[in-house]
Amino acid sequence: MxxxxxxxxxxxxxxxxxxxxGLIIITILLVFLIPLALQxxxxxxxxxxxxxxxxxxxxxxxxxxxxxxxxxxxxxxDLWPSVWIENTGTVPVxxxxxxxxxxxxxxxxxxxxxxxxxxxSNNLIQEMILNPDEKLTGPEPPAxxxxxxxxGDRLLIVFNATHPLMEDPTKLRIRVLSEEGxxxxxxxGAGGQGDLVPPSEGAEEFQPWKGALxxxxxFKLLGGNEIETNxxxxxxxxxxxxxxxxxxxxxxxxxYDDPDHPGLYRIYLEPDEFFQIRTxxxxxxxxxxxxxxFLGFIGTYHFYTDSDGNNIVYIYGYATDIVVNGVxxxxxxxxxxxxxxxxxEISDFDVNNVxxxxxxxxxxxxxxxxxxxxADRDGDSYEDALMWSYVISRDISGQxxxxxxxxxxxxxxxxxxxxxxxxxxxxxxxxxVTWEYDEITKDWHLRHFRDVTYVNxxxxxxxxxxxxxxxxxxxxxxxxxxxDQYRELGDDDVGNVSWIDFTYGLEYxxxxxxxxxxxxxxxxxxxxxxxPDPAKINNIGEDEYAILEGLTLEExxxxxxxxxxxxxxxxxEFAGLVDYTIVDTASKLCDLLFTLPPGxxxxxxxxxxxxxxxxxxxxxxxxxxxxxxxxxLLDSVKNNxxxxxxxxxxxxxGNLAFFDGPGFNMNYFDTPDVAGLTEAGQNARAxxxxxxxxxxxxFAYLIEVYPESCIVPQxxxxxNNNYSFTRYGTLAFWAGCEQNTGVFIVNPADIDWAxxxxxxxxxxxxxxxxxxxxxxxxxxxxxW
Numbered sequence: 001m002x003x004x005x006x007x008x009x010x011x012x013x014x015x016x017x018x019x020x021x022g023l024i025i026i027t028i029l030l031v032f033l034i035p036l037a038l039q040x041x042x043x044x045x046x047x048x049x050x051x052x053x054x055x056x057x058x059x060x061x062x063x064x065x066x067x068x069x070x071x072x073x074x075x076x077x078d079l080w081p082s083v084w085i086e087n088t089g090t091v092p093v094x095x096x097x098x099x100x101x102x103x104x105x106x107x108x109x110x111x112x113x114x115x116x117x118x119x120x121s122n123n124l125i126q127e128m129i130l131n132p133d134e135k136l137t138g139p140e141p142p143a144x145x146x147x148x149x150x151x152g153d154r155l156l157i158v159f160n161a162t163h164p165l166m167e168d169p170t171k172l173r174i175r176v177l178s179e180e181g182x183x184x185x186x187x188x189g190a191g192g193q194g195d196l197v198p199p200s201e202g203a204e205e206f207q208p209w210k211g212a213l214x215x216x217x218x219f220k221l222l223g224g225n226e227i228e229t230n231x232x233x234x235x236x237x238x239x240x241x242x243x244x245x246x247x248x249x250x251x252x253x254x255x256y257d258d259p260d261h262p263g264l265y266r267i268y269l270e271p272d273e274f275f276q277i278r279t280x281x282x283x284x285x286x287x288x289x290x291x292x293x294f295l296g297f298i299g300t301y302h303f304y305t306d307s308d309g310n311n312i313v314y315i316y317g318y319a320t321d322i323v324v325n326g327v328x329x330x331x332x333x334x335x336x337x338x339x340x341x342x343x344x345e346i347s348d349f350d351v352n353n354v355x356x357x358x359x360x361x362x363x364x365x366x367x368x369x370x371x372x373x374x375a376d377r378d379g380d381s382y383e384d385a386l387m388w389s390y391v392i393s394r395d396i397s398g399q400x401x402x403x404x405x406x407x408x409x410x411x412x413x414x415x416x417x418x419x420x421x422x423x424x425x426x427x428x429x430x431x432x433v434t435w436e437y438d439e440i441t442k443d444w445h446l447r448h449f450r451d452v453t454y455v456n457x458x459x460x461x462x463x464x465x466x467x468x469x470x471x472x473x474x475x476x477x478x479x480x481x482x483x484d485q486y487r488e489l490g491d492d493d494v495g496n497v498s499w500i501d502f503t504y505g506l507e508y509x510x511x512x513x514x515x516x517x518x519x520x521x522x523x524x525x526x527x528x529x530x531x532p533d534p535a536k537i538n539n540i541g542e543d544e545y546a547i548l549e550g551l552t553l554e555e556x557x558x559x560x561x562x563x564x565x566x567x568x569x570x571x572x573e574f575a576g577l578v579d580y581t582i583v584d585t586a587s588k589l590c591d592l593l594f595t596l597p598p599g600x601x602x603x604x605x606x607x608x609x610x611x612x613x614x615x616x617x618x619x620x621x622x623x624x625x626x627x628x629x630x631x632x633l634l635d636s637v638k639n640n641x642x643x644x645x646x647x648x649x650x651x652x653x654g655n656l657a658f659f660d661g662p663g664f665n666m667n668y669f670d671t672p673d674v675a676g677l678t679e680a681g682q683n684a685r686a687x688x689x690x691x692x693x694x695x696x697x698x699f700a701y702l703i704e705v706y707p708e709s710c711i712v713p714q715x716x717x718x719x720n721n722n723y724s725f726t727r728y729g730t731l732a733f734w735a736g737c738e739q740n741t742g743v744f745i746v747n748p749a750d751i752d753w754a755x756x757x758x759x760x761x762x763x764x765x766x767x768x769x770x771x772x773x774x775x776x777x778x779x780x781x782x783x784w
Contacts, residue, residue: 065089066184070196081169082158087149094148094179101173127158172196218512224346224355235340238318239333241280245316248275261296284329296320299385349505356505391479403512405465409505437475526580530565530614539616539649541751567766590627617649637742638735645745664737668703675729681717690767701748702727710737715776
């Protein structure tokens, strides 16, 4: 009995202890968990509130609208010069700053803080009246606080006519920055918006350049005498002269730009037989199957198939180095200057009463008698290869960009004995360049190079314009490099000799200086792939475009792509990015983006580039004729930090899954559906004033992404949350889900050319892809 009693007492004490312990635990839970739960609920409420506030701020920015109207003296009498600022929107607008802009230079000449800018504290302001009556009288807003205009409110600001800035009010424009960061008036300022004095009827209206650049000064050189007097002309040749033509069987050969000698070429050759290269430095023996590189080459490069079916290459010219199997034959030799006498003159070559600086290496153009020139070899009367460098003797500094416009008359005459041989490649005619001065080495270095090639031997006039961004803290000079690419072409022993005479007439050069509106502190290299081959275009709305314009499907593909190209270019220029490259052939696509010559470490792909793909959903392999495939594209985007943008069509030509990675999966659905604009899309819409980016859009395909950490939200503009997993329209994602590498942006939409719904309007598609790429570049990518 005692034993059982003892055991029962133990159970009672254990039960009491368990109850007491439970109460203690509950007390602890109440003490710690309730405040934690309340804190969590508070955080959720706070985060939701902040998100709502952010959404509200974006909505306010979009709804802000100020009309800024200048006045005339006839209208205002003594209250002139003056400007009306009226809130014509639906939300209040608080004025933070007023900028007075010089319309010619595009730069602010005065910045007024609207908390303190009043008639008694600023000698530029005569009066400031809020909601004036019919007699234009009323109260001045109190100083010390920013002025808020409710919808319908008007503010009249009268400037002091005797102030030096008001000497010519017609040259001034007014801009207002609101508290929300919106610059008013919105738009380009066309129609006199913001002008302190409205343009008179019939007068030529000042139209600011559409992008971020504002040309405002410069100089021009007109006529050969003025050009010759204000510049320096020099002629060059590489030092190694190939004294006998190389004519050899080959298995592989190609020619491409030499990055170490801009404007000159590199030739790669794998011969099928032993041969020797004879030069002014001696002979170089080349075994069959060798890797041969001619560096810094200028001259004749021609290949053909003979009557026996052998592939023959013909090389005859000059080089800075010749390398066989990695070993230099003679060492790097560089360039030499040659006597320019007899290679130029001042004459009216095109007979338009304006003299030109005329350049030639064998004078055989119209109205000329052939004669020897000193650039030729010791009096031999055949044409030679050389290049001329013309540099304007004027330093340029303190600028953000320069625009160069020139006119060149070009003549190419084939002179031959026996059968003529056509050139085997497009010829580089000339290049517009800038040189940058190095304060440390005291040398000039080539900074920009924009060349022009031509394949038609008929005479041609080039009126050419290019834009180069420059560093305002450095000094530059502008010039032109002209090329005579060919020496004697053919076999003198059998009477089959041909040479090609180049003659150039430089008639004028115009150089304009400009400033950046600092939206971009750096600009990316931009490539727009738009190859007008119907077989390489698909799903850019060509079916609808063909019906709309009465074209065949093939014609519609080319014309629709051309329209898209114009829209993309227009948006880039609106953002101030004018130095883009149009890739319009498969060979350019391979040469500029995807070709890596064997054994040539200097041939690198561009870095931090934006590539716009206007081929729809035709694969990279099909468009490039096989020089690149999906793996090469993925590696290029990842390794070079590219932003690759597909403008329309099935996501990455139906192979989207190839571009994911370990633990990263993407699926897409081909049922058309509507998606809403993301916060990033709304930000871009306001940031770039891209008001054709709609708040909802229909997409032919929507994409699911797992995990979402692979998404780049700054470039992802549309999403649909009506499914178990979010589906995306315009989607940006890290290549292979490897963050901080490269980015793909796909815009899987139909192009609605008829503007009847069922896709994206063409201008909307252009704004979406351009600004998703630019926002990603500015906010995410390295190098910004």
